[in-house]
Amino acid sequence: MLHRYPPQHGSQCTNLISIGKRLNFTQQLKNDNSEIQSIVDARSQFPNLNRQDHRDNRIIYLDNAATTHKPQLVIDSLVNHFSNQNANIHRGIHTLAIEATSHYEESRRKVQQFINAREESEVIFTSGTTAGVNLVAQTFAQQQIRPGDEILISILEHHSNLLPWQQLAAQKGAKLKVIPITACGELDMPSLERMLTSRVKILALTHISNSLGTINPIRDIIKMARSQGTYVLIDAAQSVGSYPIDVQDLDCDFLVFSGHKMYGPTGIGVLYGKAELLQAMPPWQFGGEMIRSVQIEKTVFAAPPHKFEAGTPPIAQAIALGAAIDFIGQVGLEHIQAQNQALLAYGTELLAEIPGLQLVGKARHKSAIISFMLEDIHPHDLATILNQAGVAVRAGHHCTQPLMESLGLPGTVRASMAFYNTYEDIDQLKQGLLLAKKIFT
Amino acid sequence: MDQEELNKLYDDSILQENRQPYHYGKMPDADLTLEAYNPICGDQFKLFLYTDEDSIKTAYFHGYGCAVSKASTSVLTRELEGCTIEEAKAKCRDFLNWLSEGEGAKVNAPNSWESFAAVRDFPGRLSCAQLAWETIAKEL
Numbered sequence: 001m002l003h004r005y006p007p008q009h010g011s012q013c014t015n016l017i018s019i020g021k022r023l024n025f026t027q028q029l030k031n032d033n034s035e036i037q038s039i040v041d042a043r044s045q046f047p048n049l050n051r052q053d054h055r056d057n058r059i060i061y062l063d064n065a066a067t068t069h070k071p072q073l074v075i076d077s078l079v080n081h082f083s084n085q086n087a088n089i090h091r092g093i094h095t096l097a098i099e100a101t102s103h104y105e106e107s108r109r110k111v112q113q114f115i116n117a118r119e120e121s122e123v124i125f126t127s128g129t130t131a132g133v134n135l136v137a138q139t140f141a142q143q144q145i146r147p148g149d150e151i152l153i154s155i156l157e158h159h160s161n162l163l164p165w166q167q168l169a170a171q172k173g174a175k176l177k178v179i180p181i182t183a184c185g186e187l188d189m190p191s192l193e194r195m196l197t198s199r200v201k202i203l204a205l206t207h208i209s210n211s212l213g214t215i216n217p218i219r220d221i222i223k224m225a226r227s228q229g230t231y232v233l234i235d236a237a238q239s240v241g242s243y244p245i246d247v248q249d250l251d252c253d254f255l256v257f258s259g260h261k262m263y264g265p266t267g268i269g270v271l272y273g274k275a276e277l278l279q280a281m282p283p284w285q286f287g288g289e290m291i292r293s294v295q296i297e298k299t300v301f302a303a304p305p306h307k308f309e310a311g312t313p314p315i316a317q318a319i320a321l322g323a324a325i326d327f328i329g330q331v332g333l334e335h336i337q338a339q340n341q342a343l344l345a346y347g348t349e350l351l352a353e354i355p356g357l358q359l360v361g362k363a364r365h366k367s368a369i370i371s372f373m374l375e376d377i378h379p380h381d382l383a384t385i386l387n388q389a390g391v392a393v394r395a396g397h398h399c400t401q402p403l404m405e406s407l408g409l410p411g412t413v414r415a416s417m418a419f420y421n422t423y424e425d426i427d428q429l430k431q432g433l434l435l436a437k438k439i440f441t
Numbered sequence: 442m443d444q445e446e447l448n449k450l451y452d453d454s455i456l457q458e459n460r461q462p463y464h465y466g467k468m469p470d471a472d473l474t475l476e477a478y479n480p481i482c483g484d485q486f487k488l489f490l491y492t493d494e495d496s497i498k499t500a501y502f503h504g505y506g507c508a509v510s511k512a513s514t515s516v517l518t519r520e521l522e523g524c525t526i527e528e529a530k531a532k533c534r535d536f537l538n539w540l541s542e543g544e545g546a547k548v549n550a551p552n553s554w555e556s557f558a559a560v561r562d563f564p565g566r567l568s569c570a571q572l573a574w575e576t577i578a579k580e581l
């Protein structure tokens with residue numbers, strides 16, 4: 001049965017956070033060895049923030065949960081690779097190949113340090129979050145899952161952390177179980193505790209909901225899973241680059257994310273896996289780069305990470321992901337996080353002032369994602385009107401159809417902020433929504 | 442902010458059709474039921490047709506979609522009535538031609554279509570106006 005959202009307000013839903021002190025865009029960031037001394041400086045690194053649409057509106061980009069803009073450092077890294085290096089890696093002994101290989105592997109080290117993996121070999125470059133989940137589902141889980149086993153996910157999952165498990169469960173005769181959420185969009189912890197039994201082989205859970213912004217208490221949940229002998233994969237697509245991630249502290253078995261949601265390029269992502277698991281896993285795809293020796297009768301595969309990087313990888317993108325991590329370091333993750341939270345608080349308060357606006361997702365811990373409905377105006381009509389007002393948002397199911405169905409909604413409008421957004425951007429969002437109300441009444 | 446284009450898209454007639462659509466309701470006993478579904482945006486309408494020999498006597502629709510798709514389905518529903526199956530399909534092909542090609546299409550566009558011309562300025566929204574008409578043209 002569908003119910004209208006929200007069925008009831010649990011008392012534990014968030015109350016409107018009051019704004020507190022305004023964002024200070026010129027605050028000194030205490031970076032000694034960087035050009036970036038303030039958030040204003042950091043903003044100025046994103047050329048696309050100056051884009052105008054065909055009506056000469058500056059395009060206010062509030063679709064950061066889909067993909068973030070790229071800073072000059074990342075753009076320069078891509079251009080530099082193709083202008084000055086451009087060689088295939090790992091198999092050349094000429095200067096260009098040696099340089100490209102060294103930059104590629106240096107980028108892996110940057111990722112390792114950024115997420116605090118124990119070893120470099122625990123960092124596998126993939127094409128993105130989707131590829132990371134599929135890799136684990138089709139290798140590790142393919143071996144682990146037996147008929148009757150359970151795979152546990154949550155109703156918050158993006159389709160890319162749902163479909164690989166749904167397909168695997170069907171193929172293996174395993175059961176796919178789904179943790180529900182409360183009225184405010186938080187994981188229903190009593191249900192989770194009940195469902196997380198020793199029958200659950202794998203728990204695949206998102207850190208942050210891309211539709212509602214809910215931040216799940218993954219550290220505690222991973223602990224609970226550990227005590228049941230359950231393996232855990234974390235979908236960190238919405239968190240890496242916005243929140244500190246320490247895979248050793250989390251103690252997850254796998255963690256996946258995409259470069260393009262953390263100021264890096266598309267086409268590159270990361271699968272982190274614990275070394276001992278990666279060693280025991282079979283390869284996913286077969287071809288060049290992933291072997292130790294090949295004979296017609298049989299092949300000895302390379303050790304991780306190369307075992308999982310068949311074929312020529314997206315070299316330029318991997319190197320530019322390293323540049324994205326450098327950039328985040330220059331701004332400071334703590335500043336990015338503070339900025340995001342301030343924008344969330346401001347946006348939540350401002351939008352709540354609009355009569356007829358219904359926030360969808362009111363978790364106590366949220367990232368800078370605001371999903372909402374305005375009266376009975378369809379999300380696509382709202383997105384069209386906002387686009388005309390120069391504001392880019394997303395409308396629809398956000399690749400979480402089962403979540404929308406459980407909320408009794410066909411979709412929402414989603415405004416998602418990055419640290420480079422401003423209060424003025426959100427003011428403009430509000431103006432656009434008021435215009436929509438005017439048109440539709 | 443340029444409101445002129447918006448006012449053309451969301452003009453009185455589209456808003457009115459959206460607010461009070463023609464023959465809006467579920468008709469489980471219809472002779473023919475078709476589904477118009479756009480998986481990209483999730484818009485989904487059922488078209489219910491009562492036929493006599495091979496002509497459409499009465500039509501209803503029900504479902505969920507944006508103002509443009511709902512208004513366009515409403516106009517279609519009204520215009521299907523009285524058509525033979527072949528006439529209905531031809532009318533839908535005409536509408537789709539007219540929508541994509543504008544005045545260049547050699548089609549006599551009735552006044553009821555005029556408002557939808559505005560979607561030509563909103564490329565992302567063309568499919569909203571097309572949805573139900575395409576279903577009839579292809580699947581009836």
Ligand SMILES: Cc1ncc(COP(=O)(O)O)c(C=O)c1O
Pocket residue numbers: 065066127128129130131158160161206208209210235237238258399
């Ligand atoms: C939570 C979450 N998981 C997975 C994905 C899929 O990422 P990608 O399309 O980069 O593989 C996304 C991106 O939309 C996401 O937000």
